[in-house]
Amino acid sequence: MSTNSGRLIWKTRLFAVIVILTNVLGNFALSWGIKHGAAMDGSPWSFVRVVFDPWVFCGILLLAGWVLSRMALLSWADLSYVIPVTSIGFVLNAIMGALFLNEVITPARWAGTFCIVGGTVLVGLTAPKTETS
Amino acid sequence: MAWLYVAIIVISTVASDLLQSWEMKRQGEVTDFGVGGIGRLLKLLLTKAPLIGSIVFLAISFYAFLALLAVADLSFAVPATALSLVAETILARLVLKERVNAARWGGTALVTIGVALLAV
Numbered sequence: 268m269s270t271n272s273g274r275l276i277w278k279t280r281l282f283a284v285i286v287i288l289t290n291v292l293g294n295f296a297l298s299w300g301i302k303h304g305a306a307m308d309g310s311p312w313s314f315v316r317v318v319f320d321p322w323v324f325c326g327i328l329l330l331a332g333w334v335l336s337r338m339a340l341l342s343w344a345d346l347s348y349v350i351p352v353t354s355i356g357f358v359l360n361a362i363m364g365a366l367f368l369n370e371v372i373t374p375a376r377w378a379g380t381f382c383i384v385g386g387t388v389l390v391g392l393t394a395p396k397t398e399t400s
Numbered sequence: 401m402a403w404l405y406v407a408i409i410v411i412s413t414v415a416s417d418l419l420q421s422w423e424m425k426r427q428g429e430v431t432d433f434g435v436g437g438i439g440r441l442l443k444l445l446l447t448k449a450p451l452i453g454s455i456v457f458l459a460i461s462f463y464a465f466l467a468l469l470a471v472a473d474l475s476f477a478v479p480a481t482a483l484s485l486v487a488e489t490i491l492a493r494l495v496l497k498e499r500v501n502a503a504r505w506g507g508t509a510l511v512t513i514g515v516a517l518l519a520v
Contacts, residue, residue: 298477301469314463334458335441338420338451343429346421347492347500347508350485354511357482361518370473379517386510389503397499 272394275343279395282340283352289333291359296326298368344395351390358383402476405468409461410484416457417488421496423450482515 300322317323340349358380364370372380424430427444430437445451468477489508492498 297466298469301466314466317466330462334445334455335438338424338441338445339430339433341421342424342427345492345498346417346496347489347498347504349421350417350488350492351504351508351511354485354515357511357515357518364473368473375517379514382510382514382517384514386507386512386514388507389510390507393501393503393507397501 275395279340279344282336282344283349285336286333286340286349286353287356287359289329289336290353291356291363293326293329293333294360295363295367296322296329298364300324300326302368345397348390348393348395352387354383355387402468402472405464405471406481406483408464409468409481410487412457412461412464413481413484414487414491416454416461417484418491418495419450419454419457421492423448423454425496482512485512485515 300320301317303322304320318327337349337353361370361372361376361380365372423444427448430441432440445455465477465481485508489500489504493500
């Protein structure tokens with residue numbers, strides 16, 4: 268493995284972790300804010316008002332970090348690599364939902380979790396950047 | 401109503417990701433991660449039409465996601481958007497001309513099945 272490809276792989280892994288964590292924590296903060304105070308009744312005003320709930324605002328800041336870190340990651344890694352690898356966030360979302368929002372993880376959801384982990388590992392073993400065909 | 405929100409989320413997410421990936425590849429690899437580098441990324445976001453379009457689609461997806469969270473569990477809302485995984489991989493191959501090998505197709509299929517199972 269050359270120094271450059273080794274550096275690329277570690278940089279890609281680091282940014283994938285940042286992308287995953289900002290997305291999962293951002294989604295959790297949004298969900299917590301919506302379910303614990305920031306009521307939405309479907310009116311245009313409620314869409315504006317909800318942004319100023321502290322949890323929703325915190326979620327938006329985290330998701331802004333997600334956008335920027337993902338932009339950086341996509342500047343060198345393939346979209347077809349980034350999408351499945353960062354999908355491990357779905358599993359973390361489900362776990363956060365179970366731990367903090369009293370959502371239920373059924374056996375089917377556990378099976379889904381193992382599929383996602385397997386798929387993420389499989390794609391993660393491929394090179395993050397390929398030449399275009 | 402929940403599935404209408406899901407459809408809006410999937411379509412706008414796919415459009416946003418394709419535009420973002422296409423423009424960031426055109427800009428070249430980001431190597432500066434300091435304040436200046438973040439400033440450059442923000443400037444790109446505000447000046448490059450594909451990235452502006454990407455953010456508009458992301459905003460549509462975001463508000464549809466908020467609306468979905470108001471009527472569904474987080475553990476339904478997130479996995480239900482999994483259709484975008486398949487669509488994005490196909491379009492990465494067709495539009496962005498990425499080389500998607502068997503391992504990537506297999507991994508993406510596994511992730512998609514997994515995400516669908518999370519919604520059961």
